[in-house]
Amino acid sequence: xxxxxxxxxxxxxxxxxxxxxxxxxxxxxxxxxxxxxxxxxxxxxxxxxxxxxxxxxxxxxxxxxxxxxxxxxxxxxxxxxxxxxxxxxxxxxxxxxxxxxxxxxxxxxxxxxxxxxxxxxxxxxxxxxxxxxxxxxxxxxxxxxxxxxxxxxxxxxxxxxxxxxxxxxxxxxxxxxxxxxxxxxxxxxxxxxxxxxxxxxxxxxxxxxxxxxxxxxxxxxxxxxxxxxxxxxxxxxxxxxxxxxxxxxxxxxxxxxxxxxxxxxxxxxxxxxxxxxxxxxxxxxxxxxxxxxxxxxxxxxxxxxxxxxxxxxxxxxxxxxxxxxxxxxxxxxxxxxxxxxxxxxxxxxxxxxxxxxxxxxxxxxxxxxxxxxxxxxxxxxxxxxxxxxxxxxxxxxxxxxxxxxxxxxxxxxxxxxxxxxxxxxxxx
Amino acid sequence: xxxxxxxxxxxxxxxxxxxxxxxxxxxxxxxxxxxxxxxxxxxxxxxxxxxxxxxxxxxxxxxxxxxxxxxxxxxxxxxxxxxxxxxxxxxxxxxxxxxxxxxxxxxxxxxxxxxxxxxxxxxxxxxxxxxxxxxxxxxxxxxxxxxxxxxxxxxxxxxxxxxxxxxxxxxxxxxxxxxxxxxxxxxxxxxxxxxxxxxxxxxxxxxxxxxxxxxxxxxxxxxxxxxxxxxxxxxxxxxxxxxxxxxxxxxxxxxxxxxxxxxxxxxxxxxxxxxxxxxxxxxxxxxxxxxxxxxxxxxxxxxxxxxxxxxxxxxxxxxxxxxxxxxxxxxxxxxxxxxxxxxxxxxxxxxxxxxxxxxxxxxxxxxxxxxxxxxxxxxxxxxxxxxxxxxxxxxxxxxxxxxxxxxxxxxxxxxxxxxxxxxxxxxx
Numbered sequence: 001x002x003x004x005x006x007x008x009x010x011x012x013x014x015x016x017x018x019x020x021x022x023x024x025x026x027x028x029x030x031x032x033x034x035x036x037x038x039x040x041x042x043x044x045x046x047x048x049x050x051x052x053x054x055x056x057x058x059x060x061x062x063x064x065x066x067x068x069x070x071x072x073x074x075x076x077x078x079x080x081x082x083x084x085x086x087x088x089x090x091x092x093x094x095x096x097x098x099x100x101x102x103x104x105x106x107x108x109x110x111x112x113x114x115x116x117x118x119x120x121x122x123x124x125x126x127x128x129x130x131x132x133x134x135x136x137x138x139x140x141x142x143x144x145x146x147x148x149x150x151x152x153x154x155x156x157x158x159x160x161x162x163x164x165x166x167x168x169x170x171x172x173x174x175x176x177x178x179x180x181x182x183x184x185x186x187x188x189x190x191x192x193x194x195x196x197x198x199x200x201x202x203x204x205x206x207x208x209x210x211x212x213x214x215x216x217x218x219x220x221x222x223x224x225x226x227x228x229x230x231x232x233x234x235x236x237x238x239x240x241x242x243x244x245x246x247x248x249x250x251x252x253x254x255x256x257x258x259x260x261x262x263x264x265x266x267x268x269x270x271x272x273x274x275x276x277x278x279x280x281x282x283x284x285x286x287x288x289x290x291x292x293x294x295x296x297x298x299x300x301x302x303x304x305x306x307x308x309x310x311x312x313x314x315x316x317x318x319x320x321x322x323x324x325x326x327x328x329x330x331x332x333x334x335x336x337x338x339x340x341x342x343x344x345x346x347x348x349x350x351x352x353x354x355x356x357x358x359x360x361x362x363x364x365x366x367x368x369x370x371x372x373x374x375x376x377x378x379x380x381x382x383x384x385x386x387x388x389x390x391x392x393x394x395x396x397x398x399x400x401x402x403x404x405x406x407x408x409x410x411x412x413x414x415x416x417x418x419x420x421x422x423x424x425x426x427x428x
Numbered sequence: 429x430x431x432x433x434x435x436x437x438x439x440x441x442x443x444x445x446x447x448x449x450x451x452x453x454x455x456x457x458x459x460x461x462x463x464x465x466x467x468x469x470x471x472x473x474x475x476x477x478x479x480x481x482x483x484x485x486x487x488x489x490x491x492x493x494x495x496x497x498x499x500x501x502x503x504x505x506x507x508x509x510x511x512x513x514x515x516x517x518x519x520x521x522x523x524x525x526x527x528x529x530x531x532x533x534x535x536x537x538x539x540x541x542x543x544x545x546x547x548x549x550x551x552x553x554x555x556x557x558x559x560x561x562x563x564x565x566x567x568x569x570x571x572x573x574x575x576x577x578x579x580x581x582x583x584x585x586x587x588x589x590x591x592x593x594x595x596x597x598x599x600x601x602x603x604x605x606x607x608x609x610x611x612x613x614x615x616x617x618x619x620x621x622x623x624x625x626x627x628x629x630x631x632x633x634x635x636x637x638x639x640x641x642x643x644x645x646x647x648x649x650x651x652x653x654x655x656x657x658x659x660x661x662x663x664x665x666x667x668x669x670x671x672x673x674x675x676x677x678x679x680x681x682x683x684x685x686x687x688x689x690x691x692x693x694x695x696x697x698x699x700x701x702x703x704x705x706x707x708x709x710x711x712x713x714x715x716x717x718x719x720x721x722x723x724x725x726x727x728x729x730x731x732x733x734x735x736x737x738x739x740x741x742x743x744x745x746x747x748x749x750x751x752x753x754x755x756x757x758x759x760x761x762x763x764x765x766x767x768x769x770x771x772x773x774x775x776x777x778x779x780x781x782x783x784x785x786x787x788x789x790x791x792x793x794x795x796x797x798x799x800x801x802x803x804x805x806x807x808x809x810x811x812x813x814x815x816x817x818x819x820x821x822x823x824x825x826x827x828x829x830x831x832x833x834x835x836x837x838x839x840x841x842x843x844x845x846x847x848x849x850x851x852x853x854x855x856x
Contacts, residue, residue, distance in 0.1 A: 022720060023580050032645065033577050131575065137721035139575025146574075146749075147559065147567025149461050150741025152448050217460065275703065275727070292450060293565035293738035296728040299703070300721065310721035313578025321574075323751045330460040342724040 004037035008066035011080030012045035018309025034320035037399040069095035105132035111206035111222040118332035129315035137307025138300040145329035151290025153215035162282030200229035208252040213340035218338035228266035250327035260341030346397040353420035361415040372406035432465035438493035439508030440473035443851040446737025460747035497523035512536035533560035539650040541636035545759035557743035565735025566728040573757035579718025581643035590710030590730035592678040628657035646766035658696035662666035688769030722832040781848035789843040800834035
């Protein structure tokens with residue numbers, strides 16, 4: 001009999017409890033699949049007394065996750081606490097120093113410190129695995145790092161924040177304004193403690209930066225992600241987009257270009273009958289394009305106890321099976337510094353603005369666009385209030401830089417009553 | 429520097445050439461990702477002189493794949509010849525006996541001999557990998573065996589034969605009859621030498637039986653797959669289905685039930701706006717359902733040089749990285765014999781038949797259905813010829829066994845002018 005793989009789990013929220021459940025209930029299955037028993041020896045969380053619906057009496061308890069991480073009877077430190085500084089980081093560093101492997105669901109931590117942690121772990125001969133950090137239950141890290149290892153990856157795209165997708169689909173389905181659905185999502189517990197992590201696109205941006213590192217062999221560069229949240233998407237935008245056959249999704253795109261690495265996370269219009277357009281609620285989708293494989297699309301639950309615990313257990317099983325893999329699919333010390341490039345691949349854009357109801361206002365806007373080389377495909381003045389006229393413009397393909405200059409010029413005309421909303425139209 | 433991983437490639441058709449191209453063109457990338465050079469040392473194929481568009485002069489040549497398989501300078505035998513008996517089998521057996529690992533794209537061989545080969549390989553400490561055998565470039569074997577290893581798999585479904593999907597979508601899009609599109613597909617080289625492998629559902633059935641073995645921990649049981657091809661699907665069926673909001677797909681379903689393992693591969697109606705319904709041409713899709721992860725959907729190219737070579741290289745990279753995995757995700761000697769169960773989960777069925785244009789014909793059919801507990805949801809008599817009346821019936825949910833009995837009784841009425849077509853409606 002091979003020796004058991006012993007887990008120490010720090011963090012007993014939804015995901016941690018899900019992992020405990022699987023290890024307890026599927027012991028035989030895990031042993032058959034990995035060739036050795038997988039057991040939990042110790043756990044740690046904020047409150048020892050809380051009833052979590054699973055028995056923890058078989059496991060040693062540590063109040064301090066750092067102490068858990070270095071226990072002699074722990075082989076793999078499973079970090080499910082979250083937070084990109086403090087206890088999670090300290091405990092992972094301690095685990096690596098003590099010769100433990102690490103499995104984590106912590107995208108924020110890896111987006112900020114993944115490079116340093118990976119270098120430390122690899123120098124020490126330990127592995128850090130993080131399938132659960134990106135797109136919940138979808139085995140996308142594995143697909144990208146291993147299954148598609150024979151490909152030069154050309155592009156990675158994804159809808160990877162279930163909360164944003166819930167808000168956007170709920171606005172569409174119920175015809176409700178952003179603020180109302182945001183409040184709903186908050187009441188349902190779908191939002192992070194700092195909601196800006198979700199609706200500001202930060203959480204999804206963290207995930208994108210991790211996928212980029214693997215896909216393009218570059219150091220994790222979260223600060224290089226052009227971030228735009230969904231806070232300014234209005235029910236009007238959703239309706240107008242629907243009228244034209246589109247849906248609005250918080251879409252991440254990373255691609256290596258001749259100029260450098262483009263990474264952006266922003267609300268985009270996608271065709272309503274496309275796989276991305278059809279995504280409902282908390283479902284995530286990742287699209288990977290490789291030079292040999294073409295396009296591979298992966299879809300599944302982006303969060304929740306079962307899906308995230310499934311991802312954690314996938315990593316645990318790999319370690320139990322003796323798979324030793326570098327954090328980002330090649331040695332961290334060999335990852336190139338990402339040269340940032342502003343995304344300038346041309347696309348049509350959706351523009352919504354409000355104009356003063358004065359003669360010649362629309363002409364001034366059209367002129368400003370034209371002077372910056374942005375040509376208009378469609379224009380619609382939706383209705384008249386007393387004060388201002390909502391105007392919708394769809395441009396022909398244009399570069400974002402040109403559009404931004406045109407928007408600046410539009411501002412100088414003095415006829416706009418608010419900052420325009422500009423959303424890229426992706427025909428993926 | 430770690431020692432190179434040396435490949436011997438048998439079979440230099442489309443896929444073999446694709447693998448040669450990747451190994452030649454992506455040497456640095458592969459070395460960075462796997463930590464060691466990946467090289468080809470020897471190749472084998474039917475004709476040495478054929479111009480394949482890649483240079484083979486750096487590699488030793490063997491006319492006999494068995495000789496290639498046992499060469500001292502080969503670590504991994506890459507079998508891309510095909511065929512479920514003869515040279516491919518002999519060579520793989522020889523490779524294992526000589527202490528080589530094996531990567532193969534040969535679903536037919538594994539569906540027939542996978543159990544024995546896996547037992548032999550595992551006893552010898554060698555691995556057999558076969559990502560390319562199922563669903564082309566989609567890393568589905570990896571997702572199921574590794575990424576979702578923490579799940580009890582409840583169901584696996586998939587559209588896994590691109591040729592059938594091409595024929596069915598082409599019939600629909602161009603409004604052409606089966607025979608005409610079949611001839612087109614043949615002219616385009618889309619069909620296997622024995623077309624029945626494709627249109628008879630055999631190739632897709634091979635793939636399903638391999639997925640079942642991994643998903644349910646059972647011995648590969650291809651003979652247990654209830655097989656039905658697409659040969660009897662008419663353009664009428666496709667049109668009628670479209671009218672009702674469905675598309676017809678050759679769909680495989682495997683699930684473990686209390687009665688045993690259900691495996692079926694048959695043309696089914698699926699909602700036209702579902703992910704399966706939207707599959708175009710040669711694209712494959714596999715749906716995996718696990719108790720923790722819920723539903724994961726994977727989509728990508730099911731065949732072709734690049735996608736299939738990508739899958740082969742994924743396996744090669746795993747071996748280069750030192751990943752040692754049992755063939756079906758747990759020791760072959762521990763796989764349970766599959767207890768076969770006829771699929772009897774109830775579903776609505778689409779029935780098309782032609783009736784003699786005599787009074788009371790339809791009533792007799794309705795009675796035969798009713799007497800076997802099959803109730804009718806919709807019935808339509810589409811048009812009248814001189815001789816017979818085409819009739820379309822959609823049943824309420826029924827078990828296939830009851831429907832088969834009803835169809836037998838319908839035959840005894842003497843009013844049918846041909847064997848009816850019965851297609852399951854899957855609302856996945």
